[in-house]
Amino acid sequence: MDKRSKIALYSIGAIIVLLMIAEVTKPKPLNWRNSYSAADKIPLGCYVLYHELEPFTSNPLKTSDKSLYERLKDFNTSENTTLILINDYISIEDEGSEALLNFVENGNSVFISTNYIYGTFADSLNIEIDRDYDGFFKDPSKSIFTNKALKNNERLFDDVIENSYFTSIDTTKATVLGYMKDEEELLKEVNFIKTPYGNNGGAFYVHSNPFAFTNYHLLNDKADYAATVLSYLPTENNLLWDNYYKSGRKVIKSPLRFVLSNPALKWTFYISLLGLIVFVIFKGKRTQRIIPVVEPLKNSTVEFTQTIGDLYYQHGDYSNIIHKKIMYFLEFIRASYYLETNEFSERFIQKLAVKSSNTVQDTKSLIDLITYLKSKNNHTEKELISLNKQIEHFTKNNI
Structure with missing residues (x-):
C-alpha cells in the first residue's frame, strides 16, 4: 500500500471515530411523553x-x-x-x-x-x-x-x-x-x-x-x-x-410474565431449565448420530411390463400379445385354482366356473375364445380387445 492510500485510509478511520464520539456524546432529546408515573423524571412524570x-x-x-x-x-x-x-x-x-x-x-x-x-x-x-x-x-x-x-x-x-x-x-x-x-x-x-x-x-x-x-x-x-x-x-x-392507570406504566410484554410473577411457577421454570441444560451437557455426547434413511429399491416390474406391452401394441404384433395373454392366463388358472390346462373339456369348464365364482356360460365363452384364437396364426386388434375384456371380466370375480 502506497503512502497516499495509507493517508486516505487513516483519514476515513478518523472521521468514523469522530462521528461515533459525536453520536455518543450528543445530548439526548427531551422526552415530552405523557407518563404521570412515579418512577419517571421526565417533564410529564410524577x-x-x-x-x-x-x-x-x-x-x-x-x-x-x-x-x-x-x-x-x-x-x-x-x-x-x-x-x-x-x-x-x-x-x-x-x-x-x-x-x-x-x-x-x-x-x-x-x-x-x-x-x-x-x-x-x-x-x-x-x-x-x-x-x-x-x-x-x-x-x-x-x-x-x-x-x-x-x-x-x-x-x-x-x-x-x-x-x-x-x-x-x-x-x-x-x-x-x-x-x-x-x-x-x-x-x-x-x-x-x-x-x-x-x-x-x-x-x-x-x-x-x-x-x-x-x-x-x-x-x-x-x-x-x-x-x-x-x-x-x-x-x-x-x-x-x-401506579397502574398510567400512560407511562411499564408493561412487561414477555410471554413468561405470568410464569415469572408466580413464585411456584417461577421456580418450576428455573428448575426445568437447569435440568434441560444438565441433560444436554451429559446426554448430548452419548447420543448416536442420526441414521440416514435409505430408500428401498423401487419395484419397476409393472412399469417395465407396461412399456413392453405398449411396444408390442405400437408395432401391431397382435398375435404375439394374444399368445402371451393366453399363456399368462392359463398360468394364473394353474397357480390359483390348481387345474390342469392341457385339455379344455366340459368337466374342466365346470370346475373352473365353480372355483372362480363365474357362471358356466361366461367361463365356456372365454375358453371357446381362447381355443379359437390358439387355432389361428394371424390375429386382429379387435380380437385382442375382445380377449382382454373377457379375461378382465372373468378375473374380477376372483376371490
Whole structure:
C-alpha cells in the first residue's frame, strides 16, 4: 500500500471515530411523553410529586401496581385511606368501578386528576369532563380556588397545558372547590370539585388539570398550587398512590410474565431449565448420530411390463400379445385354482366356473375364445380387445 492510500485510509478511520464520539456524546432529546408515573423524571412524570407526598401522611406511602378491582376487592377497611389517581385519562372497567364505589362508601377518599374520565363510577356521580377545542384549548389559563383566602396560591399555567373542565356535575351533592379562567377573565369553568359518597364520610375529589402535578410545573413555581389542591384531602387518611392507570406504566410484554410473577411457577421454570441444560451437557455426547434413511429399491416390474406391452401394441404384433395373454392366463388358472390346462373339456369348464365364482356360460365363452384364437396364426386388434375384456371380466370375480 502506497503512502497516499495509507493517508486516505487513516483519514476515513478518523472521521468514523469522530462521528461515533459525536453520536455518543450528543445530548439526548427531551422526552415530552405523557407518563404521570412515579418512577419517571421526565417533564410529564410524577417523580417529584410522589416523593413530596410523605409529609401528607404519618404512615408509609403505599403504591398500587394492580387494577382497582384486584387492589380494592379485599381492601382492609380498618384505617381510612385516600387513593390518588393522576393521568391524562382515567378509564376504569365495570368491576373496578364497583370496587371503587364500595371503597369510598366505606369512608375512604379518592383524588382524581385527569383530562378525561370514563367508567360506571363517573356515570354514578354524574361527572363529565371536556375540552374547549374552539376556545382556549392550549391557551394560558389561570387556576383559582373558590376560597378567597387561597388567592396567593393561584397560578397561571401559560404552557404545557390542556384546558379541560367539567361539563356535568351533580349540583345537589358536589361542592365546587376551584375554577380555571382565561387571561382576560372572560371565561370561567369549574375544574375542581368534591362529591361526597355514602354515609361514612367518603368522598371523591376530582380535578381536571393533571399537568399541574407533573415534574415540569412543580419545578416551575406551581408547587404551591398543587399542594393547595392536595390540602383538601383528609389529612388523617393513609395515602395509596396508583401506579397502574398510567400512560407511562411499564408493561412487561414477555410471554413468561405470568410464569415469572408466580413464585411456584417461577421456580418450576428455573428448575426445568437447569435440568434441560444438565441433560444436554451429559446426554448430548452419548447420543448416536442420526441414521440416514435409505430408500428401498423401487419395484419397476409393472412399469417395465407396461412399456413392453405398449411396444408390442405400437408395432401391431397382435398375435404375439394374444399368445402371451393366453399363456399368462392359463398360468394364473394353474397357480390359483390348481387345474390342469392341457385339455379344455366340459368337466374342466365346470370346475373352473365353480372355483372362480363365474357362471358356466361366461367361463365356456372365454375358453371357446381362447381355443379359437390358439387355432389361428394371424390375429386382429379387435380380437385382442375382445380377449382382454373377457379375461378382465372373468378375473374380477376372483376371490
